[in-house]
Amino acid sequence: MQFAVVKGRAQAIPPLVIVAGTQSVATLSWLVFFAVSGHRFVRPDGVWLAVLGSAVLVTGMNALLARASARGDISVVGPVFALSPVFTVLPDAVLSGTLPSPLGWLGLALSVTGTVSLSGGAGGLRALFARRDALDALGAAILLGFLAAVDRWGALAMGAPSYLLCSHGITALLTSMLAIAVVPRGARASVQPRNLVTLLAHGLLGVLGTGMQTTALTSAPAAYVNAIRRMSAVLAVVLGATLFREPDLHRRLLAALLATAGATCLLFAR
Numbered sequence: 429m430q431f432a433v434v435k436g437r438a439q440a441i442p443p444l445v446i447v448a449g450t451q452s453v454a455t456l457s458w459l460v461f462f463a464v465s466g467h468r469f470v471r472p473d474g475v476w477l478a479v480l481g482s483a484v485l486v487t488g489m490n491a492l493l494a495r496a497s498a499r500g501d502i503s504v505v506g507p508v509f510a511l512s513p514v515f516t517v518l519p520d521a522v523l524s525g526t527l528p529s530p531l532g533w534l535g536l537a538l539s540v541t542g543t544v545s546l547s548g549g550a551g552g553l554r555a556l557f558a559r560r561d562a563l564d565a566l567g568a569a570i571l572l573g574f575l576a577a578v579d580r581w582g583a584l585a586m587g588a589p590s591y592l593l594c595s596h597g598i599t600a601l602l603t604s605m606l607a608i609a610v611v612p613r614g615a616r617a618s619v620q621p622r623n624l625v626t627l628l629a630h631g632l633l634g635v636l637g638t639g640m641q642t643t644a645l646t647s648a649p650a651a652y653v654n655a656i657r658r659m660s661a662v663l664a665v666v667l668g669a670t671l672f673r674e675p676d677l678h679r680r681l682l683a684a685l686l687a688t689a690g691a692t693c694l695l696f697a698r
Contacts, residue, residue, distance in 0.1 A: 500561020515573025
């Protein structure tokens with residue numbers, strides 16, 4: 429749904445402003461959570477490296493993803509972004525000592541196969557990644573792969589709510605400063621009513637997804653959780669075809685379904 433919000437309403441908003449708005453909404457949401465629930469906040473002692481690393485990775489990933497969604501086809505962005513579990517395996521092994529089982533490796537292979545089918549075959553991969561939206565989505569997938577491993581490490585040490593409050597807060601501060609310095613006009617335009625509604629909707633969708641994912645990361649390997657979340661690729665393809673009349677529905681849907689099959693293998697491999 430975040431892909432559709434950006435393409436439908438936020439094409440004129442600079443990606444840095446979108447990231448800053450999303451992270452600010454997330455920070456406020458977690459502050460409300462702590463205030464209402466009385467949940468104990470855990471200080472990030474010894475985990476500051478994860479918090480800072482998360483802020484840098486989130487900034488890069490979301491900026492690439494926002495640009496890909498706004499200027500490209502979300503039915504391409506979704507399946508390519510579904511490659512992120514492939515890039516989670518190595519950092520997750522280093523930080524958490526976890527590797528996929530044989531069935532898990534099969535699931536990762538299916539995700540790669542989906543990308544090949546999206547390009548029309550192995551020979552079409554060069555043409556696929558000549559597209560700016562596909563290349564941006566690939567960059568975002570690589571960053572998400574590392575981010576999922578970092579988030580698992582931080583959330584296990586602090587608990588998901590405390591870790592997310594810190595990571596969102598630092599990211600909001602970082603991206604807001606960058607947006608004011610790099611795209612001051614876009615930052616000023618973001619306070620217009622229409623843009624505020626867009627940023628609020630995008631931010632609330634983001635905080636719900638990130639909250640559920642990070643909580644799941646405390647009980648399952650990052651590659652597994654990351655892969656299951658990539659089932660959203662199917663929804664992205666359907667929304668792209670129905671809302672924006674994006675072409676090549678059958679091939680893109682096949683790519684998304686292969687990514688979903690890979691996620692299912694990872695689920696049963698747990």
